Amino acid sequence: xxxxxxxxxxxxxxxxxxxxxxxxxxxxxxxxxxxxxxxxxxxxxxxxxxxxxxxxxxxxxxxxxxxxxxxxxxxxxxxxxxxxxxxxxxxxxxxxxxxxxxxxxxxxxxxxxxxxxxxxxxxxxxxxxxxxxxxxxxxxxxxxxxxxxxxxxxxxxxxxxxxxxxxxxxxxxxxxxxxxxxxxxxxxxxxxxxxxxxxxxxxxxxxxxxxxxxxxxxxxxxxxxx
Amino acid sequence: xxxxxxxxxxxxxxxxxxxxxxxxxxxxxxxxxxxxxxxxxxxxxxxxxxxxxxxxxxxxxxxxxxxxxxxxxxxxxxxxxxxxxxxxxxxxxxxxxxxxxxxxxxxxxxxxxxxxxxxxxxxxxxxxxxxxxxxxxxxxxxxxxxxxxxxxxxxxxxxxxxxxxxxxxxxxxxxxxxxxxxxxxxxxxxxxxxxxxxxxxxxxxxxxxxxxxxxxxxxxxxxxxx
Numbered sequence: 001x002x003x004x005x006x007x008x009x010x011x012x013x014x015x016x017x018x019x020x021x022x023x024x025x026x027x028x029x030x031x032x033x034x035x036x037x038x039x040x041x042x043x044x045x046x047x048x049x050x051x052x053x054x055x056x057x058x059x060x061x062x063x064x065x066x067x068x069x070x071x072x073x074x075x076x077x078x079x080x081x082x083x084x085x086x087x088x089x090x091x092x093x094x095x096x097x098x099x100x101x102x103x104x105x106x107x108x109x110x111x112x113x114x115x116x117x118x119x120x121x122x123x124x125x126x127x128x129x130x131x132x133x134x135x136x137x138x139x140x141x142x143x144x145x146x147x148x149x150x151x152x153x154x155x156x157x158x159x160x161x162x163x164x165x166x167x168x169x170x171x172x173x174x175x176x177x178x179x180x181x182x183x184x185x186x187x188x189x190x191x192x193x194x195x196x197x198x199x200x201x202x203x204x205x206x207x208x209x210x211x212x213x214x215x216x217x218x219x220x221x222x223x224x225x226x
Numbered sequence: 227x228x229x230x231x232x233x234x235x236x237x238x239x240x241x242x243x244x245x246x247x248x249x250x251x252x253x254x255x256x257x258x259x260x261x262x263x264x265x266x267x268x269x270x271x272x273x274x275x276x277x278x279x280x281x282x283x284x285x286x287x288x289x290x291x292x293x294x295x296x297x298x299x300x301x302x303x304x305x306x307x308x309x310x311x312x313x314x315x316x317x318x319x320x321x322x323x324x325x326x327x328x329x330x331x332x333x334x335x336x337x338x339x340x341x342x343x344x345x346x347x348x349x350x351x352x353x354x355x356x357x358x359x360x361x362x363x364x365x366x367x368x369x370x371x372x373x374x375x376x377x378x379x380x381x382x383x384x385x386x387x388x389x390x391x392x393x394x395x396x397x398x399x400x401x402x403x404x405x406x407x408x409x410x411x412x413x414x415x416x417x418x419x420x421x422x423x424x425x426x427x428x429x430x431x432x433x434x435x436x437x438x439x440x441x442x443x444x445x446x447x448x449x450x451x452x
Contacts, residue, residue: 003320010317014303014310021305077303081347086301086362089274090318091291225278 004099007092011100016107018077025073026108033066033116041123051124056186059120060179063113063139064146068168070108071150074101075158084158084224094221102151102213109147113139131189138189138205142182145208149174152216156223174212181205227251228273228370228403233282235268235427242268243279244427250420252369255404257418257435259411259443261451264424266407270372273405286370291319294368298378300359304348308339308358311347312365319366333361337391353384360391371404377413389413411447415440425451 019026040058044051078084087097117139121128128135153171157163181201188198195202228250235243243265250256260266271277272284274293286292295301302311312330321329334340337357342350347358356376363371373392377385392406408414415421415435421443423431430450435443 007318010314014306014314017310018303018305080304081302082297082299083301083303085276085297085299086295086315087318088276089290089293089295090315091289091320092318225276 004093004096007096008099008103011087011092011097012103012107015074015077015101015104019073019104019108025070026111029066029069029108029112030115032069033062033112034119036062036065037116037119037123051126052190055120055124055126055190056183058124059117059186060142060182062116062120063109063143064172064175064179065168066112066116067109067143067146067150068171070112071105071147071154071171072164072167073108074105074151074154076163079158088224094224095217097224098151098155098217098220101155102148102216105147105151106143109143110140113143126190128190131192134195135186135189138182138185138202141202141205141209142178145178145205145212146171146175148209148213148216152220152223155220158224178205178208181208227287228285228405230269230273230284231282233269233272233279233284235265235272235277235279235281241427243272246282246284246424246427246429248422248429248432250403250405252403254419255406255417256420256422256432257414258405258407258422258424259409259414259447260424263426264451265427266424267374268427269424270374270405270407274372288369291366292369294363294366294371295374296359296363296371296376297374298376300347300355300362302347302355302358302362305346307344307346308334308350308361309343311358312361315362316365321366329365329367330361333364336394337361352379353381353387356380356384356388357391360388369402371402373404373406373408375407375409377408377410385410385413389417392417411444412440415443421446423447423450 044054075084078087117128120126150171154167157166157170160166181204184201185198188195230246230248233243233246246269258266268277272279273286274295275290306314309330313326316326316329330343334343337360339357339361342354347355350358376388380388392404406414406417418435421431421433421435422429431446
């Protein structure tokens with residue numbers, strides 16, 4: 001295993017241990033997900049718009065905002081006792097710090113999505129079992145893209161006042177392409193349409209992942225150095 | 227050994243370091259004094275690679291992996307135990323798994339931390355936390371110690387303990403070079419082989435301590451910075 005990956009896993013394991021011990025970020029994101037789905041469920045007129053038409057947008061809006069909540073925590077926990085300074089003084093490659101945070105964030109957001117998806121199916125009475133595998137794959141592909149950008153942005157705002165507010169302001173414009181793609185593909189999947197209808201969106205999602213994971217890893221050192 | 231050569235840095239329009247040049251050989255301990263805003267912490271950060279200076283060069287023989295960094299914050303994660311923190315930081319510095327536990331046990335014995343290894347850092351007293359911070363800084367057996375106001379917030383007893391530990395680990399005979407940034411002229415002089423005084427980013431004094439006592443150093447300091 002390369003040093004870059006080994007150090008990234010050490011950092012991800014530490015973040016997961018911290019989160020599992022405090023459950024602050026994960027707990028908030030899970031409660032937030034359940035609440036948003038509940039609000040959407042009771043806040044719509046089922047006779048006006050079919051659940052299937054609204055469901056993809058609601059699913060991805062919920063996942064996006066829950067992810068932003070989780071991402072806010074990623075670097076804030078490094079501010080405790082100035083641990084971030086220790087990470088920067090250590091001899092690890094800055095990119096492994098980014099990758100470690102990315103891995104941990106993917107686990108957090110993945111957990112939130114794993115809980116949110118069945119709740120979504122339950123609240124909106126949408127059968128998902130027949131498309132569970134492609135839907136899970138789609139969620140994974142879209143999540144990698146927006147968590148990659150979100151991890152970079154959360155490092156960017158770490159020393160900024162009102163970081164919790166700045167993160168969504170900076171991040172959401174970057175999430176529009178994968179969000180639109182994910183909604184389009186989810187709509188086709190839930191409607192039982194062939195994926196060939198949205199192959200362009202799928203390619204966009206994959207390209208977004210490759211471009212933004214690479215770009216974020218390259219730009220990350222410049223965002224953390226003074 | 228560590229060195230700075232013509233280092234200049236500024237934060238916006240405010241000069242922080244102005245043509246700082248010095249070399250500190252192994253076995254020497256430099257006590258660096260200066261009023262607030264003189265550039266002491268900035269100089270440490272430049273040496274540690276946390277700040278890239280606008281001009282000049284600075285570094286540490288052996289690179290970032292050779293640095294042990296102790297600040298007035300512990301750089302430890304409050305929700306992890308002392309042992310988990312030490313394992314984490316040791317891993318980041320490339321201390322191999324079989325050596326990690328032996329290193330932790332050795333440092334815990336020397337720093338009187340054995341009973342506290344499995345306590346969360348957030349439950350430790352200030353003095354215990356500072357000892358854990360020292361253990362963290364020494365996990366990888368650094369050859370250079372950079373201490374940034376390590377006595378801040380410590381009572382007289384804890385400060386005395388810390389001074390003894392710094393003397394033992396940073397000291398003479400073990401081949402380590404140490405820079406100690408402090409406002410406390412008495413403690414700094416007592417630990418130092420060399421005295422440095424920074425004023426408005428300039429190193430206005432750099433001399434061996436020789437037989438000078440703290441009162442003489444304090445008088446020189448007042449003369450230079452007034």
